[in-house]
Amino acid sequence: MKVKALKGFKDILPDEVGSWQFIEATARDIFQRFGFSEIKVPILEKTSLFARSIGETTDIVEKEMYTFEDRNGALITMRPEGTASVLRAFIEHSLHTKKPVQKLFTIGPMFRHERPQMGRLRQFHQMSVEVLGADQPLLDAEVMAMAWSVLDTIGLPISLEINSLGCAACRPDFNNALVDFLEERKGGICEDCERRRHKNPLRVLDCKSENCQKLYKDSPSILDHLCQGCDDHFKVVEQGLTMLNIPYKVNSFMVRGLDYYTRTTFELITDALGAQSAVGAGGRYDGLVKQLGGPNLPGIGFAIGMERLVLLLQQHAEIQKKPKNDIFIAALGPAAQEKAFVITNALRKRGLTAAMDYADRSLKAQMKQADKLFSKYTLIIGDDELERGEGTLRNMVTKEQVGVPLGRGNMDLWSQELAEKLEI
Numbered sequence: 001m002k003v004k005a006l007k008g009f010k011d012i013l014p015d016e017v018g019s020w021q022f023i024e025a026t027a028r029d030i031f032q033r034f035g036f037s038e039i040k041v042p043i044l045e046k047t048s049l050f051a052r053s054i055g056e057t058t059d060i061v062e063k064e065m066y067t068f069e070d071r072n073g074a075l076i077t078m079r080p081e082g083t084a085s086v087l088r089a090f091i092e093h094s095l096h097t098k099k100p101v102q103k104l105f106t107i108g109p110m111f112r113h114e115r116p117q118m119g120r121l122r123q124f125h126q127m128s129v130e131v132l133g134a135d136q137p138l139l140d141a142e143v144m145a146m147a148w149s150v151l152d153t154i155g156l157p158i159s160l161e162i163n164s165l166g167c168a169a170c171r172p173d174f175n176n177a178l179v180d181f182l183e184e185r186k187g188g189i190c191e192d193c194e195r196r197r198h199k200n201p202l203r204v205l206d207c208k209s210e211n212c213q214k215l216y217k218d219s220p221s222i223l224d225h226l227c228q229g230c231d232d233h234f235k236v237v238e239q240g241l242t243m244l245n246i247p248y249k250v251n252s253f254m255v256r257g258l259d260y261y262t263r264t265t266f267e268l269i270t271d272a273l274g275a276q277s278a279v280g281a282g283g284r285y286d287g288l289v290k291q292l293g294g295p296n297l298p299g300i301g302f303a304i305g306m307e308r309l310v311l312l313l314q315q316h317a318e319i320q321k322k323p324k325n326d327i328f329i330a331a332l333g334p335a336a337q338e339k340a341f342v343i344t345n346a347l348r349k350r351g352l353t354a355a356m357d358y359a360d361r362s363l364k365a366q367m368k369q370a371d372k373l374f375s376k377y378t379l380i381i382g383d384d385e386l387e388r389g390e391g392t393l394r395n396m397v398t399k400e401q402v403g404v405p406l407g408r409g410n411m412d413l414w415s416q417e418l419a420e421k422l423e424i
């Protein structure tokens with residue numbers, strides 16, 4: 001019997017890997033320019049970390065976590081998101097004592113037991129970003145600008161939606177208004193929302209049921225219930241985005257699926273992936289570090305889902321990243337192959353991507369292989385070329401061919417000269 005991968009767990013095959021690397025490299029470059037450092041955290045954490053941060057009544061904690069007892073009977077969970085783990089590490093290593101504002105990012109797999117569909121897997125990958133120790137609204141705009149810049153640089157059309165979820169001072173006021181609103185409609189809402197109505201009313205706005213969503217169109221708007229501080233904060237966030245020329249839309253129904261958010265929340269949305277419309281999302285979480293046992297420091301972050309980005313990239317052939325090969329060495333006959341073996345490895349030492357064929361195929365077959373690898377050049381070496389001491393260098397784009405000396409003995413200098421000659 002063949003053993004297959006688990007449902008919702010996916011292999012990322014070599015064909016696709018170019019897109020992954022392109023996305024990751026683009027993001028790393030941008031994160032670095034904005035002053036972020038990478039942090040790598042474990043995949044397994046104590047279950048209580050997620051229950052305490054994400055919230056007991058969220059979908060993630062209620063139904064989606066991979067939680068089990070380890071061999072010693074301790075309850076552990078495969079991380080469903082990055083923020084909780086990064087904050088745990090931040091607190092455990094007192095990173096706030098090293099820098100007043102820490103800007104951290106992490107890239108890796110997350111696990112949620114959801115119903116798999118396009119853009120929704122049980123193991124998926126996020127690029128997750130956190131800024132800890134600053135509460136200025138212009139920083140919120142900057143963090144959104146960074147997320148925007150990643151998608152914009154990749155070349156994908158995305159829209160930005162923003163909201164404010166208020167703070168501990170004004171949220172109760174909104175909760176009361178929402179509870180009253182729900183009380184009037186209690187017969188019409190789904191079972192989950194009926195439960196949420198009592199335990200965590202804000203969560204109803206995140207309900208996936210179409211019927212509920214229709215009802216909630218008339219629900220009170222959190223933006224009408226913000227306290228002065230939250231209202232001012234939100235206004236400056238909007239001004240900041242305008243100053244940076246980032247187009248956005250205010251969506252007062254966006255509550256996000258995690259309990260820890262305060263004030264600014266945002267989503268990066270596409271209409272090209274059906275129900276899986278959020279490519280990235282995040283927000284401010286000013287009480288969370290303290291709630292997890294750390295100092296009272298504000299924070300803001302976001303996560304971009306990599307699978308959804310890869311899917312979007314596949315829809316945009318014009319920005320697909322093909323693997324490239326600088327030079328293919330086509331060798332005919334055993335003596336030429338020996339020469340090609342040395343040449344190929346000498347060129348790799350020079351930093352070029354070089355490939356050759358060991359199977360003794362015809363010139364035509366080798367040229368095909370060079371094309372398949374998207375080679376920019378092919379260096380052809382047969383017995384004649386060996387005798388003359390000059391190979392034929394073919395530019396695979398312009399089809400132009402020139403003779404190049406094949407060199408002798410120490411190939412280091414030779415490979416340097418050839419590498420300089422090639423337009424890579």
Ligand code: ATP
Binds near residue numbers: 121122
């Ligand atoms: P959704 O509303 O689509 O369930 P979410 O609100 O659960 O998303 P977050 O927890 O904020 O998403 O995670 C941030 C990003 O991670 C999402 O915007 C999405 O791109 C990605 N993501 C979340 N869950 C999955 C999943 N099961 N499979 C693939 N990507 C995911």
Ligand code: MG
Binds near residue numbers: 257
């Ligand atoms: Mg979700």
